[in-house]
Amino acid sequence: MLLKALIKYARVSTVGQTLENQIESLQGYGCNKILKEIQSGAKSIRIALHGALEYLREGDKLIVTEIDRLARSVKDLHNVASQLEDRGIVLVFLKEQIDFSTPSGKLMFTMLGEIGEFERDLMNERTAEGRARAKKQGKHMGRPGKPRKNLEHALDLFGNREENKISVNDIVKMTVVPRSSIYANAKDR
Template identity: 35%
Template sequence: MIYGYARVSTTDQSTEIQEKALRDAGAELVRSERVSATSRAGRTELETLLAFMRAGDILLVTRIDRLARSVHDLTSIVAELEKKGSFLRATEQPVDTSSPAGRAFLQMMGVFAELETAIRAERQAEGIAKAKRAGKYKGRPADMPMVERVFNLKAQGLGATEIARAAGITRAHVYRVLARQGGLLAA
């Protein structure tokens, strides 16, 4: 069985082109999701496919960066496939873990995908620092309903841990909200 996996990072992107390419390359079942590939966390469609894979099955992606952005995650996924006797192939790259050359190319692509992610993060940090120096970057706008909820819970006498649980945020975020808004911290 050939299972296709399509992934994009944001909700405004579409997986349609990947899905078509995977079906055209022989994928009998295609699963797709809109989630970052910087880790495996939250990638339920990928986990579902990996759970279904059996000996001789193929996990098909268009490009390796659709599957993983770190060598660690890529190695982990490939090891899981190998343990099951399954293989990984890519439609746009010469990756096929059923051959030694395909495995070598896969490892090189993983290193480049991780490098690309690191360079992108570095550029983004430089851009943010420059914008802050120019006074144009103020950070993410406050989520007012969440801020109001934090203050309401604080007014009810709840501590930071209870506020965090009730609001679905971290304790550190509770402290930041209270400090930023001047509602300092007896939490």
């Protein structure tokens, strides 16, 4: 099969992460195009990936640094890999040294995908257990709250909003206390 185009795909999940390591890993493979994305793979639409999949033609090769950069579930991984295979496109994962065009590559791909999903499930389970334990111990979950004086000021304004002709939106802007906190604490006054 004559290789026509070599496409590279790099993705990180959040803005705080960097694509540098993936791009460095992809260097030296020559390519027609590198598609980069900062997007969670779990629940969002990955525009660059969809662009790559549309761009690829029979005989092309898609190179990805790691399996988990392409998909976040085994089902999604198999769907993408199957689509590419059906279209005559070669899929390669550098870190795992998997070339999906070979039988052993397909086997490794399936096993590593299952292991990756298992690891994510374990991590989510441990995180949930840690949150439950912290909550049980009375530890604050979530972002730190605003200083108590801000809340008191917001509640004073809220209590007198009609006579001062001030809206809840204005109170939120002035005190930087979330609307939900104002309403939740106003019940107790």
